[in-house]
Amino acid sequence: MIRVRFAPSPTGYLHIGGARTFIFNWLYARHNGGAVILRIDDTDLERNTQTSLDSIYEGLEWLELGWDEFYRQSDRLDLHRQAAEAIFEKGLAYRDFTPASTASENPTAGWLFNPGMRELTREESDRRACAGEQFVLRFRVPRDSRAEIAVADLVYGTVTKATSDLEDFALLRSTGMPTYHMASCADDADLRITHILRGQEHLANTFKHVLIFEALGVEVPRTAHLPLLMAPDGAKLSKRIHGPVVSVTTYREAGFLPHAFVNFLSLLGWSPKNDQEKMSRDELVQLFSLEAIHRSNATINFTEEDPFDPKAVWLNAEHLRALDIDEFARRLMPYALQAGFSNATPEKLRTIAPLIQERMRLLRDVATVADFFFTEPQPYDAAELVPQKGDMAMAERALEKGREVLATVPVFDHAGLESALRTAANEIKLKAGQMFQPIRVAVCGRKNAPPLFETLAVLGRETVLARVDRALGMLS
RNA sequence: GGCGCUAUCGUCUAACGGUUAGGACGGAGCCCUCUCAAGGCUCAAAUACGGGUUCGAUUCCCGUUAGCGCUACCA
Numbered sequence: 001m002i003r004v005r006f007a008p009s010p011t012g013y014l015h016i017g018g019a020r021t022f023i024f025n026w027l028y029a030r031h032n033g034g035a036v037i038l039r040i041d042d043t044d045l046e047r048n049t050q051t052s053l054d055s056i057y058e059g060l061e062w063l064e065l066g067w068d069e070f071y072r073q074s075d076r077l078d079l080h081r082q083a084a085e086a087i088f089e090k091g092l093a094y095r096d097f098t099p100a101s102t103a104s105e106n107p108t109a110g111w112l113f114n115p116g117m118r119e120l121t122r123e124e125s126d127r128r129a130c131a132g133e134q135f136v137l138r139f140r141v142p143r144d145s146r147a148e149i150a151v152a153d154l155v156y157g158t159v160t161k162a163t164s165d166l167e168d169f170a171l172l173r174s175t176g177m178p179t180y181h182m183a184s185c186a187d188d189a190d191l192r193i194t195h196i197l198r199g200q201e202h203l204a205n206t207f208k209h210v211l212i213f214e215a216l217g218v219e220v221p222r223t224a225h226l227p228l229l230m231a232p233d234g235a236k237l238s239k240r241i242h243g244p245v246v247s248v249t250t251y252r253e254a255g256f257l258p259h260a261f262v263n264f265l266s267l268l269g270w271s272p273k274n275d276q277e278k279m280s281r282d283e284l285v286q287l288f289s290l291e292a293i294h295r296s297n298a299t300i301n302f303t304e305e306d307p308f309d310p311k312a313v314w315l316n317a318e319h320l321r322a323l324d325i326d327e328f329a330r331r332l333m334p335y336a337l338q339a340g341f342s343n344a345t346p347e348k349l350r351t352i353a354p355l356i357q358e359r360m361r362l363l364r365d366v367a368t369v370a371d372f373f374f375t376e377p378q379p380y381d382a383a384e385l386v387p388q389k390g391d392m393a394m395a396e397r398a399l400e401k402g403r404e405v406l407a408t409v410p411v412f413d414h415a416g417l418e419s420a421l422r423t424a425a426n427e428i429k430l431k432a433g434q435m436f437q438p439i440r441v442a443v444c445g446r447k448n449a450p451p452l453f454e455t456l457a458v459l460g461r462e463t464v465l466a467r468v469d470r471a472l473g474m475l476s
Numbered sequence: 477g478g479c480g481c482u483a484u485c486g487u488c489u490a491a492c493g494g495u496u497a498g499g500a501c502g503g504a505g506c507c508c509u510c511u512c513a514a515g516g517c518u519c520a521a522a523u524a525c526g527g528g529u530u531c532g533a534u535u536c537c538c539g540u541u542a543g544c545g546c547u548a549c550c551a
Contacts, residue, residue: 007551008551009550009551011550011551041551043550043551044550044551046550047550047551096549100548100549110477110478110479110547111547134549135549136549137549138549156480156481156482159480159481160480161479161480162479165478165479165480165547166479166547167547167548169548170548170549171549172549173549174549175549177549179548179549179550179551180550180551181551183551184551199545200481200482200544200545201544201545201546201551202545202546202551203480203481203545203546204479204480204481204545204546204547205546205551225481227481227482227544228544228545230543230544232487234543234544235544236544236545264488267488267489267500268488269488271488271489271490273489273490273491274490274499275489275490275498275499275500276499276500277488277489277499277500277501278500294482294489295481295482296481296482296483296543296544297481297482297483297543297544297545298487298488298489299487299488300487300488301486301487301488301501301502309487309488309501310487310501310502311487311488311500311501311502312501313501314500314501314502315501317514321514356513357514358513358514358515359512359513359514360513369512369513388511418510421510422510425510431510432510433509433510433511434510435510436510436511437510437511439510440510440511440512441511444511446511446512447511447512448511448512448513449511449512449513450511450512450513451510451511451512451513452510452511453510
């Protein structure tokens with residue numbers, strides 16, 4: 001049984017790199033019928049925040065992928081300490097009584113261990129510990145018995161590290177709290193994690209982890225490190241320097257469909273190798289494989305003005321169009337309300353939905369694409385009413401004739417409106433487009449709008465006539 | 477600095493050692509059309525550099541360069 005875990009630290013909101021790691025884990029588990037474990041790695045008391053935890057939940061839930069088990073490391077500290085203790089008892093770790101160095105004085109290139117501490121006898125070590133002296137527990141890297149540590153990564157292949165380049169890393173801090181390495185490995189072992197999919201920044205840590213797992217006497221989980229997501233400025237994606245543009249909630253608020261977002265992220269560092277771009281969740285699960293994951297970082301395209309990668313937006317538009325119309329209308333609702341269309345109802349959205357579905361890229365576009373269905377048209381210049389190759393007089397003629405037809409057409413629907421309006425255009429010797437444009441602007445407040453007859457039908461005779469009258473008023 | 481990883485159009489990516497180096501986004505243009513979209517077609521756009529190995533290298537090897545990561549009692 002394959003068991004994977006996603007283990008974020010609650011030290012900032014969930015960003016797209018974290019989301020992608022989660023997605024890859026989820027995809028791998030689902031592809032193989034395995035389990036997804038969400039584990040909050042919150043052993044860094046100083047940096048943890050509740051808002052961050054909330055943001056991670058919120059972001060993950062929005063993805064609509066789900067997980068099977070949930071843990072918090074802070075609930076499992078005893079386990080971590082016991083594991084560290086066991087390693088110490090085996091003589092594979094030692095107490096280091098050297099006072100913590102101040103962060104600034106850390107230019108110790110090539111530092112491997114603090115002098116004198118590795119060789120402390122057990123008696124001496126116990127004596128000082130009993131006397132209440134503070135210490136950090138360090139792993140005793142086996143530099144004499146072993147030349148190198150090898151990791152057979154599922155993505156990067158076999159990578160090795162000389163033990164002479166590996167420092168005696170900490171297991172327990174002087175506060176007694178486990179370090180990330182200790183907590184992570186103890187939990188992975190206890191939760192019987194079989195595969196670790198995580199960012200490539202951890203590749204170098206894996207050597208330490210292998211040592212810990214071996215010391216614990218458990219099977220070492222297989223690792224698959226994921227190439228990193230980079231910002232356009234070349235830096236690793238960071239919440240701190242790139243801000244909310246990399247936050248998952250930013251995507252949600254803009255109106256990305258969760259599965260479109262998942263689709264986009266899945267294509268960063270992985271590809272199905274068959275030129276397929278738009279994929280449903282099931283297709284992704286079906287196609288996903290570790291072998292197809294790349295080793296080079298992927299740059300995500302965004303700017304401060306436009307936080308979204310154009311491909312993500314395009315993919316979202318594709319998924320939006322593919323949505324069942326009722327589903328589409330339903331997804332629209334919160335964004336319509338957010339746009340201030342307080343008169344938006346599910347029924348009304350359902351009638352508008354077909355008119356705007358292929359004209360939207362993000363759900364929030366409903367605000368700019370469908371405004372005139374809910375409110376009076378945006379103020380526009382009378383000149384806008386002038387049709388192609390026409391003048392004010394033509395606009396007026398078209399509107400007057402149009403008003404007459406709109407007031408009298410027996411059936412106010414697509415078919416009835418189209419034939420009546422086309423006939424009318426003929427009668428006053430206007431091209432169809434010249435007839436339609438002034439009406440469109442009068443009704444929508446702009447030239448760019450959904451097809452005219454459907455729009456009129458949805459708006460209804462009364463509203464349409466009122467708006468045409470207002471336009472007429474502007475011309476006289 | 478040390479150690480590790482990586483390198484194909486602007487971006488995401490494809491290519492048993494043999495292809496006119498393919499696709500997608502974005503860009504430009506054309507078509508369709510009541511506007512806008514959507515759709516269709518076309519164009520521009522890449523193998524970082526230098527050495528090998530080979531009949532033949534985007535692909536394998538070495539070096540250079542560049543980028544990234546790790547080098548904490550952060551994760």
